Amino acid sequence: MNRLAEIFSEQGELITHDGTYQNELETIKVIRVLPVHKRQRFNRLSTQLLEDLEQPQDRQKCAERSRSLREEGNRVYKTKSSKNNADQAECLLSACRLYTQAVLEAETAFDELCLSFANRGMALQDYGYYEQAYDDCVCALEFGYPKKLQHKLIMRQAHCAWKLGDAKKLGEHLACLEQLQLNPSYCQKLEELQQQLKMLQGSQKAESTQELQKLTGDTHKISMDSSTRGRYMIATKRLSEGDIIFTEQADCFVPIEQRLICQKCAASLLCAPIPCPQCHQRVVYCSRRCRDLHKYIHSYECAAYRKDLLIMLGVSHLAMRLLLTYLPDWLPQLRSASNAQELWHRLMQMAATDANCSPAPQSLQSMGMLTHLDKLPPAELAYHSLCANLLQVYLFKCTHFYDQLSSSGSTASLEDWHLIVAALILRSAGQLLVNAHVGNAISLCSLPANEFPLLQPALWQGPHHLRRGCLHKFAQSTLQTAINLPYLSLCNHACAPSIHTRFDGCVVSNFATRPIEAGEEIYNCYTLDYRNSMCAQRRQQLESIYKFTCCCDKCLRVQPDQDYLKFHRYRCERTQCGKSFVPNQSSLSWWLQPDGNGGICCSACQTPQLTTWYDQFLALLEHCHESEARRNLYKAFDNLNNWLLDYHSLKLSLANELIVACFAVKEDGVTLDDLDYGQLARIIDFQLAGTAAQYGINSLEYMTKLTHLFDLIAWGKHKCSVPQLKTMRAALNNLPSETKVIFVNYYNDFIEQLCKFD
Numbered sequence: 117m118n119r120l121a122e123i124f125s126e127q128g129e130l131i132t133h134d135g136t137y138q139n140e141l142e143t144i145k146v147i148r149v150l151p152v153h154k155r156q157r158f159n160r161l162s163t164q165l166l167e168d169l170e171q172p173q174d175r176q177k178c179a180e181r182s183r184s185l186r187e188e189g190n191r192v193y194k195t196k197s198s199k200n201n202a203d204q205a206e207c208l209l210s211a212c213r214l215y216t217q218a219v220l221e222a223e224t225a226f227d228e229l230c231l232s233f234a235n236r237g238m239a240l241q242d243y244g245y246y247e248q249a250y251d252d253c254v255c256a257l258e259f260g261y262p263k264k265l266q267h268k269l270i271m272r273q274a275h276c277a278w279k280l281g282d283a284k285k286l287g288e289h290l291a292c293l294e295q296l297q298l299n300p301s302y303c304q305k306l307e308e309l310q311q312q313l314k315m316l317q318g319s320q321k322a323e324s325t326q327e328l329q330k331l332t333g334d335t336h337k338i339s340m341d342s343s344t345r346g347r348y349m350i351a352t353k354r355l356s357e358g359d360i361i362f363t364e365q366a367d368c369f370v371p372i373e374q375r376l377i378c379q380k381c382a383a384s385l386l387c388a389p390i391p392c393p394q395c396h397q398r399v400v401y402c403s404r405r406c407r408d409l410h411k412y413i414h415s416y417e418c419a420a421y422r423k424d425l426l427i428m429l430g431v432s433h434l435a436m437r438l439l440l441t442y443l444p445d446w447l448p449q450l451r452s453a454s455n456a457q458e459l460w461h462r463l464m465q466m467a468a469t470d471a472n473c474s475p476a477p478q479s480l481q482s483m484g485m486l487t488h489l490d491k492l493p494p495a496e497l498a499y500h501s502l503c504a505n506l507l508q509v510y511l512f513k514c515t516h517f518y519d520q521l522s523s524s525g526s527t528a529s530l531e532d533w534h535l536i537v538a539a540l541i542l543r544s545a546g547q548l549l550v551n552a553h554v555g556n557a558i559s560l561c562s563l564p565a566n567e568f569p570l571l572q573p574a575l576w577q578g579p580h581h582l583r584r585g586c587l588h589k590f591a592q593s594t595l596q597t598a599i600n601l602p603y604l605s606l607c608n609h610a611c612a613p614s615i616h617t618r619f620d621g622c623v624v625s626n627f628a629t630r631p632i633e634a635g636e637e638i639y640n641c642y643t644l645d646y647r648n649s650m651c652a653q654r655r656q657q658l659e660s661i662y663k664f665t666c667c668c669d670k671c672l673r674v675q676p677d678q679d680y681l682k683f684h685r686y687r688c689e690r691t692q693c694g695k696s697f698v699p700n701q702s703s704l705s706w707w708l709q710p711d712g713n714g715g716i717c718c719s720a721c722q723t724p725q726l727t728t729w730y731d732q733f734l735a736l737l738e739h740c741h742e743s744e745a746r747r748n749l750y751k752a753f754d755n756l757n758n759w760l761l762d763y764h765s766l767k768l769s770l771a772n773e774l775i776v777a778c779f780a781v782k783e784d785g786v787t788l789d790d791l792d793y794g795q796l797a798r799i800i801d802f803q804l805a806g807t808a809a810q811y812g813i814n815s816l817e818y819m820t821k822l823t824h825l826f827d828l829i830a831w832g833k834h835k836c837s838v839p840q841l842k843t844m845r846a847a848l849n850n851l852p853s854e855t856k857v858i859f860v861n862y863y864n865d866f867i868e869q870l871c872k873f874d
């Protein structure tokens with residue numbers, strides 16, 4: 117990162133902006149029309165940086181690391197025959213995990229890569245992940261699996277095809293095997309599968325055609341205001357709380373902080389990640405299908421991943437992805453433009469037509485998104501321009517992206533295209549600064565970045581079926597994607613939003629958070645909402661990033677912070693006072709500050725608060741493994757009620773620490789008794805009610821807190837009534853599909869039958 121900052125600083129000194137902003141093309145021109153000596157220096161700096169960032173692969177080392185992991189996997193795999201069913205599942209998953217590491221480490225050592233895929237396919241098949249096992253066989257063949265052993269893989273593919281009920285594929289693989297000389301045991305397997313094929317063919321049903329979800333219904337329309345509010349969304353009929361308003365599937369997203377999620381569909385729970393072997397384990401896919409669908413985009417990003425360039429460039433990475441995705445579609449319409457000016461003019465015309473055609477393709481919706489680049493401070497504008505320029509140089513020097521521009525029949529010169537490519541990246545970056553969204557998902561707590569949740573042997577008893585008591589491991593929601601959703605971006609901001617957005621990978625559904633009348637505006641919230649932030653804090657963010665002053669109902673109230681401060685009320689420790697108070701704003705979260713108790717004072721009598729109750733609580737937490745300390749801890753938790761009012765954020769945070777600590781000591785082998793479980797259930801209930809007040813019961817935050825209660829129920833240590841149970845089951849429908857499967861399986865495996873007899 118320092119290297120990038122150095123280069124940008126030196127490049128920044130070479131260019132002089134006159135301070136006026138016209139558009140992205142003119143801004144980029146300033147860089148590209150420097151006097152010759154400056155221009156040469158400027159370009160050398162970009163080229164040098166791209167060369168310096170190259171990280172060569174040591175194929176031999178990759179092969180050694182991969183082989184050793186695969187051999188370890190083989191050792192583990194072989195022990196399965198001596199195990200009972202449960203241990204066998206654990207052993208298979210351990211092997212899958214090791215083979216996965218071997219697949220990742222192999223990189224371009226293809227001899228090793230194909231063997232690791234083949235072995236992982238075998239373990240995945242035994243475990244019951246047939247789709248992934250099938251894909252692994254194809255990958256092994258693709259990367260050069262030895263010809264004389266290929267019949268093994270074809271047999272495995274046939275087996276998986278049978279398990280997946282795919283008669284067509286099964287038939288093809290069997291036809292291929294019938295041509296080969298097989299040993300008796302393989303001949304027998306072949307006969308068995310031939311029988312299965314006959315049965316499968318007999319029972320084939322007509323394939324159901326999947327209905328595509330409607331992007332927009334008749335719930336709303338887009339209106340336009342000539343003021344700074346611009347376009348906005350209004351309801352066209354009365355909507356009830358929970359009604360779906362619209363769904364949108366993003367064409368473009370990028371993983372945040374280079375998370376290893378599927379680059380095509382944003383699936384985050386992978387059991388058989390398929391990496392790109394070229395870019396140092398930076399990019400993975402959940403399936404071959406996703407890998408193939410993303411091949412075109414990745415062909416232009418691969419070298420940048422290999423150099424670790426993209427992680428340095430923040431929003432410009434997503435901006436480049438928009439360019440890579442959309443520019444090829446626009447080329448036919450740009451053919452007649454003979455210079456940069458004409459190209460830009462044509463592109464801006466296309467962006468403007470979007471407003472009149474509904475619904476426009478996502479490419480044009482994206483082109484038409486609002487930007488505030490004209491209002492950016494000069495240093496920020498210069499930074500984004502340099503990022504755009506660097507990516508343009510990268511695309512030209514390190515990829516074949518420009519081939520399609522020259523072969524498109526365009527009469528514009530190469531220099532014109534340099535300008536346009538950089539200007540489009542700058543434009544998208546500017547748009548994304550005010551329009552990009554961040555997608556979240558439930559994730560496994562404290563898992564290293566290169567590990568995969570579905571491959572943790574201690575957690576699973578079968579594919580997508582957790583072991584009893586393991587759901588709380590998913591008590592975490594994480595930001596996963598920076599995602600472009602141009603339709604959702606048409607919603608203006610209010611601090612109490614009327615929509616709730618649910619991310620399911622790159623499919624995003626928006627629901628009414630409360631009843632919305634016909635004709636009422638539908639609002640999103642760009643910041644933390646009014647319950648989770650101070651008005652001044654939001655205002656500052658909205659003014660600096662989004663360039664407007666919020667005048668929503670919540671901000672215009674006499675006491676705009678009343679809902680947030682509800683989570684920060686104390687009772688004064690001085691007996692003579694005993695009043696409830698909210699401390700000074702700067703010390704609202706004093707316990708998170710590095711100097712610890714920087715001191716809060718009662719705002720009524722100015723008495724400094726000793727907060728010994730807090731220190732006592734933390735001291736007891738340290739001894740949570742001792743039964744006596746836990747009893748005192750529950751009392752100390754109740755004692756907090758004297759000083760922390762309502763759903764105080766500190767009390768909610770301490771509730772969480774207590775719950776997490778008790779679950780951790782149980783995992784370490786400490787026996788909790790009925791009193792422990794009773795107290796824990798009570799504290800979890802408090803936490804759930806507080807989380808519902810802060811974030812709502814449809815939030816992922818709420819779902820993650822529910823995991824602890826589900827585990828108590830699954831252990832038979834807590835019972836709840838049938839209506840409560842029904843509510844919890846219904847809440848699972850709010851989950852993204854990949855976690856919903858896991859939570860619903862858990863509910864069916866461990867909870868439903870326990871509570872039937874209530």
Ligand SMILES: C[S@@+](CC[C@H](N)C(=O)[O-])C[C@H]1O[C@@H](n2cnc3c(N)ncnc32)[C@H](O)[C@@H]1O
Nearest residue numbers: 344345346347486550605606607608609662664
């Ligand atoms: C994500 S866009 C929303 C759609 C935008 N109105 C448009 O025409 O494309 C965000 C921008 O809309 C404007 N905006 C959003 N909410 C607003 C509000 N409550 N009051 C005034 N302007 C708002 C601001 O210019 C903000 O930067």
